Amino acid sequence: MNERAKAAAPKAMSPGPRQGKNGDGAERHEAIHRSISDAIIEHRLKPGARLREDALAEVFGVSRTGIRKILQRLALEQLVTLTPRRGASVTRPTADEAKDVFDARQMVECGLMAEIVRRISSGDVATLRDMARRERDALRGGEQSVAIRLSADFHTYLARISGNQTLADFVERLCSRSSLILAVYGNAGNLGCESHDHQDLIGYLEDGKGERAAAFMSRHLKAIEASLSIIEEDAEAPDLFQIFSR
Known part of the structure; x- marks a missing residue:
């Protein structure tokens, strides 16, 4: 191609953003x-x-x-x-499905508390406290969907501290289903638990009180389930x- 032809040829377009x-x-x-x-x-x-x-x-x-x-x-x-x-x-979600989800969470999440206590680090504690704070702020600010997501993220993060990837992935799926159940059948401005529940749980974990943490988690999940109004x-x-x- 001669110089004149090269000059007349269209310039190549620069690549755009990555596409699906x-x-x-x-x-x-x-x-x-x-x-x-x-x-x-x-x-x-x-x-x-x-x-x-x-x-x-x-x-x-x-x-x-x-x-x-x-x-x-x-x-x-x-x-x-x-x-x-x-x-x-x-x-x-049906009433039976909601019960199954929370029954499964009881068995898995409460059972993980002992291992979480053994593995939890000061960095984990700081991360969990920040997540609990942001969840509380979202709920107080009327951002129900944000608060529900942050609550699910909190429980999923806890499960991952245990080091059991399979159970942590299962908890994540259960929390996703719980988020829909809460959004549909929960009460506006209330996730079915006290605003300080997650902070209290962190305290038990930080102090190495695995049995207290497991008992508290059980009460926490039961309170959420009891708050649902399935219509x-x-x-x-x-x-x-x-x-x-x-």
Whole structure:
């Protein structure tokens, strides 16, 4: 190619941000996932509400393939239920499912306390105190969904201190299900426990009182479960444009 031809040739475009396989930005997918999960936890999308791929794709301005991947991720987190020929809908926890989830948390989380006491470090204590403080501030500020997420993160972090990755992953999944149960059947401004509960638990762990910590965790989880008001509601077709309007 001569110099004149080179000058006339279009310049190569600089690469843009990393994109997902389907052409939608991976960062954009993350933001959409958070928007939908927040809407579920904040009860703007109610249990049983249908989540049509085409409508969500239009609302968020991305492909249906991208939306499908996001819904599949939410299904793995058990916030969304995927049904053949019906599509996606917000998971509708039942009273029996809620009981099963909290029974499982009782068995696993209380059982981990002794090992957590053995392994917990001063850095872990500082991290847990900060998480408990932020949860309390969010609840006092009326940020219910943030408080629920922080509570789940607190319990998951505790489980990871035990060093048992398998049980910690199980606790994380149980906390995800609990978050939906709390969002749907809990009371606004109250997570079913006292605002200082997590701080008290940290104190027992820091002092090496494993049995006291296990007993306290048991009471803590029972108080949360007892606070739930499970009332079945009819499924509805939500106005997705209104819910996700900026």
